[in-house]
Amino acid sequence: MSSSPQQTPPPVTDDVTPPDEVLAGVPELASGSLSAYVRAWLARVRSGESGVLPVIGGLIVIIIIFQLKNSVFLSANNIINLMVQASIYVLFGIAEVFVLLLGEIDLALGFTGAIGAVFAVWITGPPHNQPWFVGVVLGLAVATVIGAVWGLLTTRLRIPSFIVTLAGLLGLQGLLIFLINKLAGQSSGGTMSVSNGVINGIAYGHMSNVLAWVVLVVVVVTYAAITVLRDRQRRSGGLVTQPVGLGFLKIAAIAVAGVVLVLVCSAGSGVPWAVPIVLAIVLGWTFLLGHTRFGRYVYAIGGNAEAARRAGINLSQIRLIAFALSSLTAGAAGIFYAARLGSISSNVDGGQYVLLAVAAAVIGGTSLFGGRGKIVHALLGGLIVATIYNGMGLLNLSAATQLMVTALVLLAAVTVDALSRRNRTTT
Amino acid sequence: MSDEQAGVRPAGSPAGRTLLDDTPPLLSLRGVGKRFGPVQALSDINLDLPAGQVTALVGDNGAGKSTLIKAIAGIHAIDGGEMLWEGNPVQIHGPRDSSHLGIETVYQDLALCDNLDIVQNMFLGREALRGGVLDEATMETKANQTLSELSVTTVKSIRQPVSSLSGGQRQAVAVARAVMWDAKLVIMDEPTAALGVSQTAMVLDLITRLSARGIAVLVVSHNLNDVFQVADRIAVMFLGTLARTAPIGELTVSTAVELITTGNLTTSTDRES
Numbered sequence: 053m054s055s056s057p058q059q060t061p062p063p064v065t066d067d068v069t070p071p072d073e074v075l076a077g078v079p080e081l082a083s084g085s086l087s088a089y090v091r092a093w094l095a096r097v098r099s100g101e102s103g104v105l106p107v108i109g110g111l112i113v114i115i116i117i118f119q120l121k122n123s124v125f126l127s128a129n130n131i132i133n134l135m136v137q138a139s140i141y142v143l144f145g146i147a148e149v150f151v152l153l154l155g156e157i158d159l160a161l162g163f164t165g166a167i168g169a170v171f172a173v174w175i176t177g178p179p180h181n182q183p184w185f186v187g188v189v190l191g192l193a194v195a196t197v198i199g200a201v202w203g204l205l206t207t208r209l210r211i212p213s214f215i216v217t218l219a220g221l222l223g224l225q226g227l228l229i230f231l232i233n234k235l236a237g238q239s240s241g242g243t244m245s246v247s248n249g250v251i252n253g254i255a256y257g258h259m260s261n262v263l264a265w266v267v268l269v270v271v272v273v274t275y276a277a278i279t280v281l282r283d284r285q286r287r288s289g290g291l292v293t294q295p296v297g298l299g300f301l302k303i304a305a306i307a308v309a310g311v312v313l314v315l316v317c318s319a320g321s322g323v324p325w326a327v328p329i330v331l332a333i334v335l336g337w338t339f340l341l342g343h344t345r346f347g348r349y350v351y352a353i354g355g356n357a358e359a360a361r362r363a364g365i366n367l368s369q370i371r372l373i374a375f376a377l378s379s380l381t382a383g384a385a386g387i388f389y390a391a392r393l394g395s396i397s398s399n400v401d402g403g404q405y406v407l408l409a410v411a412a413a414v415i416g417g418t419s420l421f422g423g424r425g426k427i428v429h430a431l432l433g434g435l436i437v438a439t440i441y442n443g444m445g446l447l448n449l450s451a452a453t454q455l456m457v458t459a460l461v462l463l464a465a466v467t468v469d470a471l472s473r474r475n476r477t478t479t
Numbered sequence: 480m481s482d483e484q485a486g487v488r489p490a491g492s493p494a495g496r497t498l499l500d501d502t503p504p505l506l507s508l509r510g511v512g513k514r515f516g517p518v519q520a521l522s523d524i525n526l527d528l529p530a531g532q533v534t535a536l537v538g539d540n541g542a543g544k545s546t547l548i549k550a551i552a553g554i555h556a557i558d559g560g561e562m563l564w565e566g567n568p569v570q571i572h573g574p575r576d577s578s579h580l581g582i583e584t585v586y587q588d589l590a591l592c593d594n595l596d597i598v599q600n601m602f603l604g605r606e607a608l609r610g611g612v613l614d615e616a617t618m619e620t621k622a623n624q625t626l627s628e629l630s631v632t633t634v635k636s637i638r639q640p641v642s643s644l645s646g647g648q649r650q651a652v653a654v655a656r657a658v659m660w661d662a663k664l665v666i667m668d669e670p671t672a673a674l675g676v677s678q679t680a681m682v683l684d685l686i687t688r689l690s691a692r693g694i695a696v697l698v699v700s701h702n703l704n705d706v707f708q709v710a711d712r713i714a715v716m717f718l719g720t721l722a723r724t725a726p727i728g729e730l731t732v733s734t735a736v737e738l739i740t741t742g743n744l745t746t747s748t749d750r751e752s
């Protein structure tokens with residue numbers, strides 16, 4: 053029923069394939085035109101693999117709405133502020149993507165980040181006054197160890213990560229209060245100020261305009277060169293390759309987005325350092341997930357853990373590393389948070405940051421059910437979350453409204469995820 | 480590695496094949512047992528898998544065929560007995576051990592990751608690397624080659640996720656994954672269950688070709704016509720035990736059915752095992 057004799061072209065293939073393209077052999081996309089790609093993409097959208105375009109569309113719609121309501125929204129300084137705000141959500145979101153891909157969740161991420169930040173702030177402040185990189189390394193290391201503990205508990209004791217990290221959420225909040233009182237002293241009022249200029253500069257430092265343009269040109273040219281070379285190599289090897297037009301569209305889109313970003317920021321105080329740092333982290337983790345065995349195994353475990361086991365993959369090891377890397381990224385988010393506020397205090401709302409991290413990942417298109425997702429989803433989702441918060445803040449909406457609107461957006465994203473998953477399993 | 484006790488071997492070489500009698504079989508199971516809590520899924524299994532021969536493993540649902548296969552593949556640790564590989568005792572503790580020995584398995588449930596594409600599934604756990612980075616070009620070329628050798632021509636793109644394939648296409652991918660590597664023993668748990676007529680013929684032909692290349696094949700099937708078409712030897716399981724192992728010429732479809740359903744032959748034509 054599923055297959056047909058191979059000498060003659062198959063009359064009609066099975067129901068899953070779109071009826072308009074019956075292609076014998078493999079290299080459909082190798083020869084593919086943009087229109088064939090668009091048709092394949094529409095088929096993927098129907099099966100719940102919509103990619104990032106709808107998310108970008110959603111972001112643009114939200115931006116337009118806020119701009120219409122308040123013309124300050126798209127001003128240079130608000131955009132710069134929005135970027136710094138978003139960097140925190142994006143980093144927490146990236147951290148959550150790592151574990152969501154495995155089909156796990158980390159509810160403690162917010163406090164993991166806060167505790168990492170406490171150590172970074174403590175070692176770089178008086179009386180220790182260590183240089184910024186000592187603080188960053190210490191903060192990230194502490195966060196990584198916390199993630200490794202969750203990884204060990206879920207893999208060795210086989211406790212669901214939901215429960216382990218729920219305990220972590222409570223435990224780390226307690227630890228945070230304890231640490232701040234211990235390290236900053238009771239008189240501090242539960243707050244430790246960031247005194248290191250470099251760490252503060254993550255949020256408040258800016259690239260010079262020249263540097264920003266140079267970085268932009270280098271990034272776009274490198275990306276274009278890699279895309280063109282790789283596509284040419286693949287095409288000449290007869291491998292599946294994206295259509296030429298699509299490659300150029302992507303390069304153009306990235307160039308345009310970059311130019312707009314730099315232009316807008318240079319009309320204000322300049323591109324905040326948070327932006328290139330976050331983009332570097334996005335690139336690094338995207339490479340790790342897309343081009344290494346570790347990344348491949350993360351997807352495999354999220355897709356079918358038993359199949360991964362039978363393929364000889366060490367599930368515990370991969371899970372442990374993923375939890376550690378997730379918390380490492382949360383540590384970076386915590387340091388960004390401290391940089392933005394200029395301090396870290398014992399009343400960080402780590403619980404809410406976790407939920408917004410999950411929201412960012414899921415809104416961007418990462419599945420809660422494991423195996424599907426990308427780092428770039430957290431980038432887009434984090435931007436959406438930050439935009440909503442920033443825009444509602446400008447409109448002076450109450451905290452109550454802000455929370456409820458965010459909840460609705462999260463619910464909508466999760467619904468899309470669940471529905472597309474149902475579509476996949478019923479095809 | 481030399482003279483095994485030839486008496487334990489259930490049967491000689493079938494007609495038309497020359498097998499030196501003092502070569503140990505590729506894999507021998509000696510008294511293998513496996514228990515899942517109260518369920519004794521396998522008890523005292525003695526089975527030889529000679530190189531270059533197709534051994535068919537048949538038996539009713541729940542007889543223990545898949546469990547036996549998973550024990551050989553290292554998915555289930557056995558709790559009794561031993562395995563000899565080319566005459567030497569081996570411990571198979573995990574899937575990596577079995578694939579290092581040269582055992583490739585097509586599982587009944589296929590064990591594919593739905594979210595990964597065809598190439599990614601075929602190389603899962605054994606990705607080609609170049610400078611520490613996944614070498615997609617090499618993997619895609621090799622996967623393409625294997626699929627076209629198997630005449631799997633109905634997939635649209637080798638880069639589509641496995642979730643978008645039909646049941647038969649998925650099975651073809653699982654079979655292709657197993658034969659892509661230079662295996663010495665290929666195990667297939669109902670490899671044709673979801674296949675159409677021409678693809679079934681293709682897999683049966685593939686099984687014959689593998690054995691002609693000197694590879695040992697162990698194939699589970701409920702289709703006795705297929706079994707009698709390709710197998711050199713037949714092993715019948717009944718309630719976790721090996722009821723009978725015989726060259727295919729010693730059984731007919733009806734005696735095989737009787738063995739499968741009752742575990743022994745009442746109309747005994749010849750020796751019992």
Ligand SMILES: Nc1ncnc2c1ncn2[C@@H]1O[C@H](COP(=O)(O)OP(=O)(O)OP(=O)(O)O)[C@@H](O)[C@H]1O
Pocket residue numbers: 515518520538539540541542543544545546547587
């Ligand atoms: N992981 C497991 N845990 C507990 N019991 C199991 C497990 N796997 C198999 N069994 C039991 O072992 C017995 C043999 O199962 P097995 O899957 O090997 O049968 P089979 O011969 O492959 O059947 P089928 O023809 O239906 O595939 C059954 O009673 C089954 O319930």
Ligand SMILES: [Mg+2]
Pocket residue numbers: 544545546587668
């Ligand atoms: Mg079975």
